[in-house]
Amino acid sequence: MCDRKNLDEISIYLASTFALTWAIWLLAFSEFNLRISNETLIVIGAFAPSFVGIFMEYKINGINGFIKATKNIVNPKISLKWYLYILGVMGTTVLLCYGVLHLSGNMIPKSEFPIYTAPLVFLYIMILMGPLGEEFGWRGFLLRRMVVRYRAFYASVIVGLIWSLWHLPLFFLDTTIQAQLASNYSFIFTFLGYILYTLMITIQISILYINTKGNILGVILFHTMANTSLGMMPLILSKAGAITVLVIMVLATVVLIIFNRKKLFEQCHT
Numbered sequence: 001m002c003d004r005k006n007l008d009e010i011s012i013y014l015a016s017t018f019a020l021t022w023a024i025w026l027l028a029f030s031e032f033n034l035r036i037s038n039e040t041l042i043v044i045g046a047f048a049p050s051f052v053g054i055f056m057e058y059k060i061n062g063i064n065g066f067i068k069a070t071k072n073i074v075n076p077k078i079s080l081k082w083y084l085y086i087l088g089v090m091g092t093t094v095l096l097c098y099g100v101l102h103l104s105g106n107m108i109p110k111s112e113f114p115i116y117t118a119p120l121v122f123l124y125i126m127i128l129m130g131p132l133g134e135e136f137g138w139r140g141f142l143l144r145r146m147v148v149r150y151r152a153f154y155a156s157v158i159v160g161l162i163w164s165l166w167h168l169p170l171f172f173l174d175t176t177i178q179a180q181l182a183s184n185y186s187f188i189f190t191f192l193g194y195i196l197y198t199l200m201i202t203i204q205i206s207i208l209y210i211n212t213k214g215n216i217l218g219v220i221l222f223h224t225m226a227n228t229s230l231g232m233m234p235l236i237l238s239k240a241g242a243i244t245v246l247v248i249m250v251l252a253t254v255v256l257i258i259f260n261r262k263k264l265f266e267q268c269h270t
Contacts, residue, residue, distance in 0.1 A: 006145040013056055013141055021048040025169045038175050043128050049137025072216040073136055082212050089204055090226040093252055094233050097244045109237040122228045131223035138163055139209055140216045152206055153264040160202030164195040193246055200249040201226055207260045210269060
């Protein structure tokens with residue numbers, strides 16, 4: 001542990017984010033006729049992490065601190081190397097998985113989206129399917145404070161576990177991919193696999209976050225690329241595909257950890 005500051009801010013953020021998101025999502029389980037679809041409630045709830053993070057940033061640091069903290073949401077100043085990282089890590093992972101499944105003769109689930117729709121799918125996912133609504137909260141507020149308290153690897157593991165748990169209600173709502181996977185396999189297998197996947201992608205995002213000096217736009221794009229890759233090529237809809245994705249994700253993350261071990265293990269970040 002590097003610094004004990006910010007514990008109260010972290011605790012209030014987490015309590016507020018979970019309470020707001022889960023309250024909205026639990027409306028989807030209710031029998032009240034709100035004339036709002038479950039899909040809409042899920043989208044609204046998914047904006048809670050960033051909403052709470054932005055609101056708390058303003059309350060804690062005032063308007064100047066708020067502007068300083070949020071400017072990286074729209075800051076495109078990322079080196080070419082890290083733009084390639086954003087595009088390449090999950091894209092390459094999914095292509096490798098596709099190749100493994102194809103060569104081993106396993107069934108490959110077909111995409112619902114033609115390849116030419118990829119830019120529209122990317123924008124839709126970025127705005128409405130999590131990245132924009134979550135990333136200022138999980139990375140811009142929470143991770144930024146966690147890497148002051150803990151070395152980046154351990155901070156990433158904690159954030160990844162929290163992020164996984166936050167998604168828990170979605171495993172019980174019929175319209176979500178989480179519920180579809182739980183139905184296809186089992187809740188335990190799906191949730192444990194989801195935790196492993198989320199931990200791996202959290203570490204990958206943390207590597208990007210640290211190397212781009214906390215650039216939230218880059219994090220949003222990485223999260224979007226990950227979701228788009230698995231949306232355009234839904235390998236996880238078959239058991240062999242899901243296992244292959246997890247194995248290659250773990251291997252890719254281990255390699256990335258080795259190459260970034262100094263920043264992940266040997267220093268805290270301010």
